[in-house]
Amino acid sequence: MKTIKGPAVFLAQFAGDNAPFNSLDGICEWASGLGYKGIQIPTWESRFIDLDKAASSKTYCDELKGKVQSYGLEITELATHLQGQLVAVHPAYDLMFDNFAPDDCKNNPKKRTEWAVQQVKNAAIASKHLGIKAHATFSGSLLWHTIYPWPQAPNGLVEMGFEELAKRWLPILDVFEDNGVDLCYEIHPGEDLHDGVTFERFLKATGNHKRVNILYDPSHFVLQQLDYLKYIDYYHEFIKMFHVKDAEFNPSGKSGVYGGFQSWKDRAGRFRSLGDGQVDFKSVFSKLTKYGCDVWAVMEWECCIKASAQGAKEGAPFIQKHIIEATEKGFDDFAGGEIGKEQLKKILGI
Template sequence: EGIKQLLAKHDLQLKTISSHLIGQAVCDQIDERHKGILPDYIWGDGDPEGVRQRAAEELILTAKAAKKLGVNTVVGFTGSPIWHLLYAFPPFPESTIEEGYNDFASRFIPILDEYQKLGVRFALEVHPTEIAFDTLSARKALEALDHHPAFGFNYDPSHLGYQGVDYVDFIYEFSDRIFHVHMKDVYWSDTPKQVGVFGGHIPFGDPRRFWNFRSVGRGKINFEEIIRALNTIGYQGPLSIEWEDSAMNRDQGARESCEFTKRIDFEISTHAFDAFFSKD
């Protein structure tokens, strides 16, 4: 109730809540990196399976919290038991990938069943390091879950564009599964760079990288086509600005990204532009 009162005091609305870090631990291969992002009560003694089980339980509690707040969408990550096998050598059998999707399904279907009971949806942010990181892997994730009605996507074009994935087509491919939208931009170079699409072992913002996140409207994402696609599929949810730009002052970036988003968004037409020429 305190959160609701605080929001009302400032005339704010809450449309979704995030559980990225907890969700990451549900399917990941757990190691010391996770200790740095998880609460102590989730990390516990660090036993990998114990961490995964506690993360799954916390993700269900997150849905219950969302329900109490009047929110019907939780955005987050799933982690992945097979991301580390991307571009792998020596090669491995295709069955290994299928086992990874089966493991994901066995862990997430019980979570999603609880979400469905609560009337809450889980929106996976399609993103490198997750079980779904492009169009094909997103489709495989849905298939692994037998198209569970509580599972969909947080659409973020910045994680698709630099990979070479058709990020507008993604909207049409999963028109009934776009539960939430991030307005986030990214720039990728027109010419070869010292560090390629994998990002290497250098920090974000380094000019030697092939790609870097940028303030909304300053990268290469075609938001005009995104808005038109979202309107076409009937998306009615929020346009949530996720701002990352290592080279820019965040206060300026927040202001201009909000202004850009408001300017580029528009309501869908209720009739064809030439309808007035008809005699009917």
């Protein structure tokens, strides 16, 4: 067993134009003051990191790491959710996802994809420079528009979709292998990797590439009505990252899993601040500890009701309360003793 590290916080939802959220120094001081021990850095936020520079300069990474450590924090992981999304975009989403790309890549899907691929590769090198062993991203999606197909999906469509997805990711995965970093896909609705079956399809399509791993976030499984505890039983060996985010699912006669195109606060499934939703975090932390998952517990705040300032303040003590110090001895060790082979035979009556 292994003790989960934390508490840590994902900075993506807190970055902004106003202090202390508009600089690395400011947000580090803020996070440390709330009791967090680590930060997960979104690499698309130039306020916090220059990803290209981090990939090309170990000195820059040493300075970045030193700055974060001066506030009593560690960089838990880097994240490329937005860039990873752009590795695979169905044309129906081109206009909306162009918002994630630099201006010189807009209205040019081919150039946008090439930029995204290089960004994720850069993140592998930057992670190595920072001494980080895991990285967070999205898979992107070529098939999501067929999730509830009408007309029915033609034979071979799904297989071709995952073959193409793997084809795009394999060169990236090889760079992660070269740099000794695990690539952890956040299993998330809207992505082609959104549950256990799709993760297995992708893993198989990559030839079981050893760097294909999972960022586990139970909130996304609550919204899908998937057993998020059994998921750990199935996939614990792949879980290398952990987002601590709460959610609830309250279906009615008018709205269910799909949400009716309503705002987040009116959906049956919605994200909540830690402790305000339905996730059984005691069991989640117990299972991850039992299986020896070597992860940071990183709060990702997304709530449609509670203010982010309150959610952040409550997050660190909530996570700290749930971290289990893994035992190094059995509770009944006091009653044991060394017994030789012949004595064992006598106990068995043989």
